[in-house]
Amino acid sequence: MVEQLAAGFTAAFAPANLVALLFGTVVGIVVGILPGLGPMVGMVVLLPFSFAFTPDVALSLLLGVFCGGYFGGAVPAILMRTPGVPSSLITSFDGYPLTRKGEAQTALSAALLGSFGGGVISLWILVFLAPILAHVAASFGPPEYLTVAVFGVVLVVMAFRDRLAQGLMLLGLGFWISTVGIDGSTLGARFTFGTLIMQNGLHIIPVCLGLFGIGQTLLLVERDILRGREVHLSRSTLDFSKLWLALRYWRTLIRSGVIGTFVGLLPGTGSILASFMSYDAAKRLSKEKERFGKGTPEGCLASEAGNNAVPAGTMIPLLTLGIPGDALSAVLLGVFTINGIYPGPLLLVKEPVLINTLYWSMLLINVAAFAMLVVWLRPFAMIVKVPSRLLAVVIMVISLVGIYAVNTRLFDAGVAVVMGVLGYVLLRLNWPIVNLVMGIVLGEIMENRLRQTLSLGEGSLAILLGRPISMALLGLTVLIIAGPLILDRRRAKKAEKSDFVRRAS
Amino acid sequence: MADEQKNAESRVHDLLGAVLGLFALGLLVTSPWHVDRSGPDPFYKGPLIFPLLVLILMVGASLPSLWRVLRTRGGTWYLDGQGLPVRSLRVLALLVLFLAGLVYLGLEISTWAFLFAALWTVEQRSVWKLVGIPTLVTLCLYLVFKVFLGVWFPEPVLLEALME
Numbered sequence A: 001m002v003e004q005l006a007a008g009f010t011a012a013f014a015p016a017n018l019v020a021l022l023f024g025t026v027v028g029i030v031v032g033i034l035p036g037l038g039p040m041v042g043m044v045v046l047l048p049f050s051f052a053f054t055p056d057v058a059l060s061l062l063l064g065v066f067c068g069g070y071f072g073g074a075v076p077a078i079l080m081r082t083p084g085v086p087s088s089l090i091t092s093f094d095g096y097p098l099t100r101k102g103e104a105q106t107a108l109s110a111a112l113l114g115s116f117g118g119g120v121i122s123l124w125i126l127v128f129l130a131p132i133l134a135h136v137a138a139s140f141g142p143p144e145y146l147t148v149a150v151f152g153v154v155l156v157v158m159a160f161r162d163r164l165a166q167g168l169m170l171l172g173l174g175f176w177i178s179t180v181g182i183d184g185s186t187l188g189a190r191f192t193f194g195t196l197i198m199q200n201g202l203h204i205i206p207v208c209l210g211l212f213g214i215g216q217t218l219l220l221v222e223r224d225i226l227r228g229r230e231v232h233l234s235r236s237t238l239d240f241s242k243l244w245l246a247l248r249y250w251r252t253l254i255r256s257g258v259i260g261t262f263v264g265l266l267p268g269t270g271s272i273l274a275s276f277m278s279y280d281a282a283k284r285l286s287k288e289k290e291r292f293g294k295g296t297p298e299g300c301l302a303s304e305a306g307n308n309a310v311p312a313g314t315m316i317p318l319l320t321l322g323i324p325g326d327a328l329s330a331v332l333l334g335v336f337t338i339n340g341i342y343p344g345p346l347l348l349v350k351e352p353v354l355i356n357t358l359y360w361s362m363l364l365i366n367v368a369a370f371a372m373l374v375v376w377l378r379p380f381a382m383i384v385k386v387p388s389r390l391l392a393v394v395i396m397v398i399s400l401v402g403i404y405a406v407n408t409r410l411f412d413a414g415v416a417v418v419m420g421v422l423g424y425v426l427l428r429l430n431w432p433i434v435n436l437v438m439g440i441v442l443g444e445i446m447e448n449r450l451r452q453t454l455s456l457g458e459g460s461l462a463i464l465l466g467r468p469i470s471m472a473l474l475g476l477t478v479l480i481i482a483g484p485l486i487l488d489r490r491r492a493k494k495a496e497k498s499d500f501v502r503r504a505s
Numbered sequence B: 001m002a003d004e005q006k007n008a009e010s011r012v013h014d015l016l017g018a019v020l021g022l023f024a025l026g027l028l029v030t031s032p033w034h035v036d037r038s039g040p041d042p043f044y045k046g047p048l049i050f051p052l053l054v055l056i057l058m059v060g061a062s063l064p065s066l067w068r069v070l071r072t073r074g075g076t077w078y079l080d081g082q083g084l085p086v087r088s089l090r091v092l093a094l095l096v097l098f099l100a101g102l103v104y105l106g107l108e109i110s111t112w113a114f115l116f117a118a119l120w121t122v123e124q125r126s127v128w129k130l131v132g133i134p135t136l137v138t139l140c141l142y143l144v145f146k147v148f149l150g151v152w153f154p155e156p157v158l159l160e161a162l163m164e
Helices: A002-012 A015-033 A038-052 A055-080 A084-099 A105-139 A142-159 A163-177 A204-219 A242-266 A270-285 A297-306 A310-321 A326-338 A352-375 A375-383 A388-407 A410-429 A433-458 A461-466 A469-504 B005-009 B010-032 B051-070 B086-104 B107-121 B126-149 B157-163
Strands: none
Touching: A002 A015, A002 A038, A002 A352, A015 A038, A015 A055, A015 A242, A015 A326, A015 A352, A015 A375, A038 A055, A038 A326, A038 A388, A055 A084, A055 A105, A055 A310, A055 A326, A055 A352, A055 A375, A055 B005, A084 A105, A084 A270, A084 A297, A105 A204, A105 A242, A105 A297, A105 A310, A105 A352, A142 A297, A142 A310, A142 A410, A142 A433, A142 A461, A142 A469, A163 A433, A163 A469, A163 B010, A204 A326, A204 A388, A204 A410, A204 A433, A242 A270, A242 A297, A242 A310, A270 A297, A270 A310, A297 A310, A310 A326, A310 A352, A326 A388, A326 B107, A388 A410, A388 B086, A388 B126, A410 A433, A410 B010, A410 B086, A433 A461, A433 B051, A461 A469, B010 B051, B010 B086, B107 B126
16 A cells, blocks of 8 residues: 555656646646636647546646646636636635625635645545445446446436436437447447448547537637626735635635535536535534625635535546546546546556556645645736637637547547537537536446346346345435436425415415 | 526527437437447347437437427527627638648648638737737647647648649
8 A cells, every 4th residue: 555655656746747737737727717618628628638648647637627727716706706617606705705805815815725625635535435435346247337327327417407308318419429430349330321430439539629629619709708807916926824814714624625525426416516515514604604695715715625625526436436427527537448447446456556646646736736826826817818719719729630630530620520519509508518428438338338237137137136236226326316306396386386375365 | 588588488409409309310210220230249239239228318308309399389599598609600610611721721821821710700800819829829739749749730732732
């Protein structure tokens, strides 16, 4: 254990890894600060470049963007009431009122301390919880993996149950996209429409880059998201005295970090819920409840600790079960599988150095993001002044050239453009695009598990009923489907009844 | 009319759902011809079972949309109440031209031309933005992809023809 930790430490501090994670963190902070972009765009734009690196360096680069994005998102939320990432909206509830009172430094100190603390706390939980979960999952066979995957997918679908049919359609489309090309088991062609170029399948990188990189930037060229461009900061660095003051909310910090991690652990929940639940818990348990919403550093700290705990939280099911919790970790799963590494309980046994390198890298990313924003607060904050439309067209051209460069195939760039149009439409219609990504990433894994399970059961899925873990997971899945639907129906009936009473009176 | 109201009444959601459903139905019906099943595996181990399941899922999920598209009258066709995406469509057209430009004009000229035209389209029209940014980005892409990574780009067909 100590040897592996030391090996991970050495690998994390290797020059290539350090450069990658620092670069990723800078990109993450920048895309986090820029409203309308976010860490997903940063990750998919860097995805083609990650092929040039070893898996640990590639993952450090993308994790830097993932974590750095959440750090950066708080800055415009506090200074301009425009969240850089959606979850930072909760931070603006107290951050912006503090800025209007001339206490932007207090709000930023609390938010950054919250982000750093949340990141570190969730990392500790990841380090201790992942081996336990992996130990449990070590006894899993294909039927158990299949039911875990179904459970994860159902959680994501039910998270968007107000758009259930849309979510199911997109999930199905994602699964179908994953089947295009040569079938890995039989080497037979599927949905290639007689073309040679389709035999390589629709690769996850052009698809994701199109959906998020091109789709999001097409949206940006027509919308001006910023509410104002005035940035008021009393000094160019963070005020250290305010940082110490924020430390008196250490209980809130720990609580929010724990809440954020466990919310992130559940697929489909997302960072907004983590942020909101942490904020709500802080408000309920605070001695200064009345200050929430009017400008208290505790609110900023709780919200940011909650959302920055999510990346490590999502890594727990990803590393131990191979189930991504959100679109961002789905992209990370894609990087693993592209490199021939299949996350699951054996990953911790087979690739201990890689896992420990990831742990150290995540710690370093949190330290680096915190330090960068403390020292270069004003330069980073000024990034919001760059016109988003200008950035959008530059990102488009970098994305397309990058996607071409991966396999030197113009077809991939064409796929990215088509997916960009689909992503643009889905984003404008507010369809749950995360389901599509989950389908694409999990499709191959689920299909393999299904076929293995059917082989074990000689063509029958009844084998699932004879295995206790599968049965328990299936029971949970049924509960997750039925529970919210029944609750929603009751709520709707209640609302209808009260509406009727109101009209009658 | 508020944006949310326009969005709620919009039939574009149902139209997209119906299109996806019909697409899935088409694939479902023709899938035996699109999937090579020549191997010795029984059906449950074979390459067709998973596509069939997911296409059935898609068709099933799209049925309410299909029903509403066919039966409902009225409603609007707003995408989301934010107007027609004219600027996005123009930039999209430029993106397609950029891909064609990579083949006919090469990386450098097509990148510069795309950025110039796209920045003009999105109303970033100062001299620095129209000339400086495209030149800088083109130089960076040239250095990163051609010089450092050594990526092969198509020989510009049109330029070669002109040179001859």
